[in-house]
Amino acid sequence: MNAVRFEGRDIISIRDFTRGELDYILNMASEMEEVAKRGSDMLRGRTLASLFFEPSTRTRLSFEVAMQKLGGTTIGFAEPDISSIKKGETLADTVRVVENYADVIVLRHPLEGAARFAAEYARVPVINAGSGAEEHPTQAMLDLYTILKEKGRIDGLDIALMGDLRYGRTVHSLAYALSLYDVRLYFISPSMLRMRREVLDDIKGRVDVVEEENVEDVIPKIDVLYVTRIQKERFPDLSDYEKVRGSYRIDLNLLKGAKDGLIILHPLPRVDEIAPEVDATPYAKYFKQVWNGVVVRMALLALVLGALE
């Protein structure tokens, strides 16, 4: 993979990556496991700005810790209410100010396409940490990394994505990423939360896709179950939310028919879609994903800032 060059590159959409590039990132993440434990000064003197226009703890902490473990520093805001945005500043202006303070910008924004737009204005690399209901590419990379680490491979697996497939941004990025591998995908959701047509069109022809409403039928067939939260804030009409909440819940009873090696992933936070009793089973890998997120983001930061070739 000598041709891969990441220095200065924006990380906006998983669609901008080839399989070779994703494999390369996963490989670098694996090398970061040791670095993450002992720390490094690979990015000493470099600054990450995290601009979070939407609430998030996990993703922001994960990026900030990744930067600190590489010796870099972090600045930013997590509450647009207290910043100049409240005074009506545009994203284009915010980015052109912040690029003077930072070597890389990590952006979360409620509007779709915000990261792509910000990257057009910023001279420093922009990493998309979630844009509306659209995409969350670094989450997809850490999900791939978790599957690879836990199962030893991605090719040849039967993988189910379950829950809010329409509004959940993590599943859009993940479905696209998985379509670059030789897998069979099951999309399990209530009919009103089915996977978006854009995503289905994109992956059609590359992988087998089965759409299901019933999770019980799928459990015995799969190697990976990726569960997502039904997000209340994505529903314009709350009565629609009440109709579907809690209709997809993973508990020990449901898992009786599961394959031995099944792994269950979740981007977190969960509400009640996975019963706490599942946490103690060997299936549960969702808390391990959190650590994997740190090493994947370390790899990405080191790559886009040119500290890794």
Added chain:
Amino acid sequence: MSKRTLRVSKIRNGTVIDHITRGHALDVIKILGIDGRAGGVVTIAMNVPSEKLGVKDIVKIEGRELNPEEVDKIALLAPHATINIIRNYRVVEKQRVKLPSVIYGILKCVNPSCISNSGEPVKSTFYVEQEEPLRLRCHYCGRIIEREDVLKQF
């Protein structure tokens, strides 16, 4: 004079839009904002026999010459159309419409949560993924827009 020439009679000054995909003449009228109130003669011919397309639609507009942006709009709905500018009964300019691979500015993304619909300094940008049936992808949010979505905007 044969019946055939009567049906598509000549205009003195204006534009003839020929080789419109059958069934799209009224879409072209709509996209150009023609409602007949401007006064000039507008002739619409549908399902006219054509060597190139089998059948085609034709629109003739007296007293109006299309500008390049209007030609681009027609290309969205009738990618095979030809535009003839007529002055004093003669064709002075003939051009085939061509859908560019990227469309800037003339369309709005249908996604209300797209950054291109916010107050940011941004020009809408779409990639043409397919000409017929029309399929455009928003550069920013990735949303697909189709012929019906385009028609609603004019």
